[in-house]
Amino acid sequence: MSIDKSTKYDRQLRLWESTGQQKLEDSSICLINATATGSELLKNLVLPGIGQFTIVSDLPVTPDSLSGNFFLDDEDIGKPLAMAMTEKLVELNTDVQGNAINDNLNNILKNESPEFWNQFSAVVVCDFISSDDLDKLQDITWNKKIPLFVLNTVAFYGSLKLIMPETTVVETHDPSRLFDLRIDNPWEELKHYADSIHLNDLDDTDHAHIPYIVIFLKALTAWKQDHNNLPPRTYPEKKSFRFDYVEALSRDIKSETNFIEASQSVHRALQSTRVPQPILNLFENSKIKDGNLNYHTPMFWIYVKALKNFVIKNDVLPLPGNIPDMASDTTNYIKIQSIYREKALKDMNEFTAEVFRILESVGRSEEGINKALIATFCKNTALLHVAEGSKDLCNNSLINKVLEEYRLLMISMDLQACL
Incomplete structure (x- = not known):
């Protein structure tokens, strides 16, 4: 069969x-x-x-x-x-x-x-x-x-x-399911879409179907105008942002599902758009220094070098492009989904061009490069992981920890014997 x-x-x-x-x-x-x-x-x-x-x-x-x-x-x-x-x-x-x-x-x-x-x-x-x-x-x-x-x-x-x-991991399958929404750092198309929606002009039905990404953008803009262009940082400030800026945009916080979701997911509005320190550490790896890149450099490190160049130019990682499910009508959800996807595709194309440029510089052909793998890499740039291996069957740090615990145990037994 x-x-x-x-x-x-x-x-x-x-x-x-x-x-x-x-x-x-x-x-x-x-x-x-x-x-x-x-x-x-x-x-x-x-x-x-x-x-x-x-x-x-x-x-x-x-x-x-x-x-x-x-x-x-x-x-x-x-x-x-x-x-x-x-x-x-x-x-x-x-x-x-x-x-x-x-x-x-x-x-x-x-x-x-x-x-x-x-x-x-x-x-x-x-x-x-x-x-x-x-x-x-x-x-x-x-x-x-x-x-x-x-x-x-x-x-x-x-x-x-x-x-x-060496073990390199691109798809770490992070269980936290964080979404890179760029609420604090929206690009032009996303800002234009949010600005085109005037909440006060909408009827109750349309008002209750605005995606909470738009709610977050408007609430954070209002907050920054009132707080010297600074985001909420302390717990009291974040609490005030939730109740006085996000929920305050609602006409009935008890019945408008989109605003209820926005209140429950307010942490997504307060995520800081930055390059994680583990990724910045990868950028300092000797394998991607210009003098060390060569024909035999593994593709993972070619990608990391391209990512470093991308970040230098844009100051952010490529946008993954995926957004969570949220209460919204179909038209608004598809519109905002397409805005994120188009931005992600634009970033991926720029990243891909950087990969091809590096391949050319080390004398390698771009033929056979899997575009699907590049797309996967771009979606996971914030969660890349590298582990350096050892030929030792036992890790020295583990051995030292066991010996230290044994030493402390012996000291404890000697003290008990003295008592």
């Missing part, structure tokens, strides 16, 4: 959208050691549609293997473990390709060239392997910038380590 992909993967497309799904389908995962934990890990990747996976193990299926692995049964006893698990896992999703290598990691490291690992998007080591093999594998994946996950489980306890020089 053929099922449309948009239907088959509907739930996850809502979570990570088409760009995330495409990355998943383009991925190839290598699992070292066919453990029960490894089979569950692959199951959770096969179901949403990973491109392909490869299991590496030279062990056979034994009766003990059946006790903890859902994907093995009596008929598999004696078969190569990697092959038996692969056969069961690919049954979960016909879109996924599974491969089995009946060999151990030590032999692969000895007999295969480092290029063998180029085919994988990530490597996962389940269960314990020798420190020599882990060091060799870690050196290879580190130099090739392939994420290496080291996963161990003992009964109900588990540990997961990610070994990679």
